[in-house]
Amino acid sequence: MKKIGIFCSASENIDKMYFESTRKLGQWLGETGKTLVYGGANLGLMECIAQAVKENGGTVIGVVPSKLEENGRVSTYLDEVIRTRNLSDRKDIILEKSDVLVALAGGVGTFDEIFHVIAAASIGYHQKKVIFYNEYGFYTELLNTLDTLEQKGFARHPFSTYYDVANSLEELKDKIK
Numbered sequence: 029m030k031k032i033g034i035f036c037s038a039s040e041n042i043d044k045m046y047f048e049s050t051r052k053l054g055q056w057l058g059e060t061g062k063t064l065v066y067g068g069a070n071l072g073l074m075e076c077i078a079q080a081v082k083e084n085g086g087t088v089i090g091v092v093p094s095k096l097e098e099n100g101r102v103s104t105y106l107d108e109v110i111r112t113r114n115l116s117d118r119k120d121i122i123l124e125k126s127d128v129l130v131a132l133a134g135g136v137g138t139f140d141e142i143f144h145v146i147a148a149a150s151i152g153y154h155q156k157k158v159i160f161y162n163e164y165g166f167y168t169e170l171l172n173t174l175d176t177l178e179q180k181g182f183a184r185h186p187f188s189t190y191y192d193v194a195n196s197l198e199e200l201k202d203k204i205k
């Protein structure tokens with residue numbers, strides 16, 4: 029896979045272990061000539077992944093909503109900027125431009141993006157998967173909740189149709205190589 033869409037935290041107030049693992053992933057993406065497609069902000073893990081991809085030879089596409097630009101929050105590591113009106117357009121464009129979507133640790137913005145992609149797949153708009161990067165067990169509780177929903181009949185198709193889980197960097201590399 030060439031174009032890797034990444035959803036991740038825009039927060040600076042998180043444990044440094046998340047920055048370390050994001051940097052390692054970005055380094056590998058850059059070294060293997062991948063293109064990062066992400067939200068284009070210069071904040072938190074978002075800036076961390078963009079910097080690591082760019083400094084290691086990869087290409088960075090930022091999908092930037094107008095508010096982010098108005099607030100001076102656009103990363104300087106972008107090779108290409110795609111401007112959008114709002115967060116909804118941004119989700120559609122990140123999805124359209126990516127071969128696969130990877131969810132790193134994040135908050136409500138990241139969760140919104142994950143569920144946008146899964147919900148669209150579940151009614152047949154696309155066949156792209158979200159890979160939960162579950163390092164440090166960050167997504168274990170959410171994955172348990174999804175299992176519960178499925179067991180209770182709230183999934184039209186098995187959720188495994190729409191997402192995958194990588195518990196380590198090696199597993200993630202294997203799934204997106």
Ligand SMILES: Nc1ncnc2c1ncn2[C@@H]1O[C@H](COP(=O)(O)O)[C@@H](O)[C@H]1O
Pocket residue numbers: 034035036037038039066067068069071074096115133134135136137138139141
């Ligand atoms: N205000 C925002 N700034 C940057 N990125 C945002 C914003 N709102 C949504 N996003 C997207 O969601 C995640 C970051 O949000 P978290 O709540 O920190 O997880 C990121 O993937 C952005 O594309």
